[in-house]
Amino acid sequence: KQVYIALNKAKKTVGSHHQYYEPAMEEEVTERLTMLRMLRADFALDKLELWYQPQLCLKTKKVVGMEALLRWPHQPGQYISPAVFIPLAEYSGLIVDIGLWVLEQACKQLQQLSSLGCGALRIAVNVSMPQFRSPQFVPAVIEIVERYQVKPELLELEITESVVMDEPKIVIDALEALKRFGIKVAIDDFGIGFSSLSYLQQLPLDRIKVDRAFVNTVATEGGGLIAETIVSLGKRIGLSTIAEGVETEAQLQAILAMGCDEVQGYLFAKPMPAPQLIEYLRQNQGG
Ligand code: C2E
Ligand code: CA
Numbered sequence: 004k005q006v007y008i009a010l011n012k013a014k015k016t017v018g019s020h021h022q023y024y025e026p027a028m029e030e031e032v033t034e035r036l037t038m039l040r041m042l043r044a045d046f047a048l049d050k051l052e053l054w055y056q057p058q059l060c061l062k063t064k065k066v067v068g069m070e071a072l073l074r075w076p077h078q079p080g081q082y083i084s085p086a087v088f089i090p091l092a093e094y095s096g097l098i099v100d101i102g103l104w105v106l107e108q109a110c111k112q113l114q115q116l117s118s119l120g121c122g123a124l125r126i127a128v129n130v131s132m133p134q135f136r137s138p139q140f141v142p143a144v145i146e147i148v149e150r151y152q153v154k155p156e157l158l159e160l161e162i163t164e165s166v167v168m169d170e171p172k173i174v175i176d177a178l179e180a181l182k183r184f185g186i187k188v189a190i191d192d193f194g195i196g197f198s199s200l201s202y203l204q205q206l207p208l209d210r211i212k213v214d215r216a217f218v219n220t221v222a223t224e225g226g227g228l229i230a231e232t233i234v235s236l237g238k239r240i241g242l243s244t245i246a247e248g249v250e251t252e253a254q255l256q257a258i259l260a261m262g263c264d265e266v267q268g269y270l271f272a273k274p275m276p277a278p279q280l281i282e283y284l285r286q287n288q289g290g
């Protein structure tokens with residue numbers, strides 16, 4: 004199995020002699036293990052946070068849901084990027100427990116939103132491959148949704164193509180079971196991996212997320228072609244589309260012209276902790 008660990012730091016310079024390479028690698032491994040130990044400890048101490056980034060309908064400009072994003076506080080006001088610690092959690096298997104915690108927080112949040120009169124807002128949760136590999140995953144998700152009396156259609160799972168590619172059968176079977184229960188499925192970072200088109204047919208999808216890489220360029224000359232193609236493909240096969248990473252008014256206008264259904268990005272709101280989200284919703288009449 005390929006091991007990938009993304010530490011956000013430049014690769015150490017490798018000397019021309021083999022002997023220089025080994026110590027550097029060992030050092031990196033030690034660093035990762037230290038970080039993993041810290042993550043395990045902080046997770047056990049309940050120090051991880053789940054933040055939320057609003058998603059808006061392009062027609063009504065209203066909030067229709069949000070994506071749940073993990074945050075790991077390091078020092079006051081400082082966070083370790085999920086791009087750094089998620090791969091570590093995936094590689095170690097810790098993501099299975101963290102992922103269940105995320106789902107539980109999201110369902111708790113859905114319950115709270117409902118009690119505040121925002122009972123139509125959905126929450127999208129990112130799911131990694133090791134979670135699917137656990138046979139407990141499907142029953143655990145269903146149990147959590149039922150325990151918090153959440154409408155299953157308000158919970159959406161975001162999966163990436165790399166997740167599917169690893170072991171398509173396991174993922175497809177799990178998603179089909181969850182779909183039967185009513186949970187929604189979105190394919191994340193669409194177009195970034197390989198074999199995207201074949202998975203569109205095999206997966207029980209509700210939504211396509213156009214990756215930020217394609218949204219970035221939509222306002223530039225000829226730069227919107229891929230985003231536009233993905234949006235119209237989504238339409239043709241009956242899937243809802245959402246553009247992520249919209250940062251500028253020009254990008255918004257381009258996305259709007261393509262007929263994309265929803266939007267998520269810094270132009271509207273950054274990910275925020277739950278109390279701030281509630282305040283944001285109050286001011287933006289979500290749901
Ligand atoms: P992702 O699923 O593609 O999430 C979207 C990322 O884009 C988030 O980064 C979000 O903060 C960022 N983003 C949103 N709008 C904008 C924008 O307008 N401009 C820019 N520059 N960025 C924007 P974040 O929170 O750092 O998360 C990074 C990745 O970590 C996520 O990418 C996801 O793959 C992973 N991740 C985060 N939370 C979880 C989780 O609970 N479970 C799992 N398995 N993975 C997670
Ligand atoms: Ca996502």
Ligand code: CA
Pocket residue numbers: 191192212214215247
């Ligand atoms: Ca994404």
Ligand code: CA
Pocket residue numbers: 192
């Ligand atoms: Ca991404």
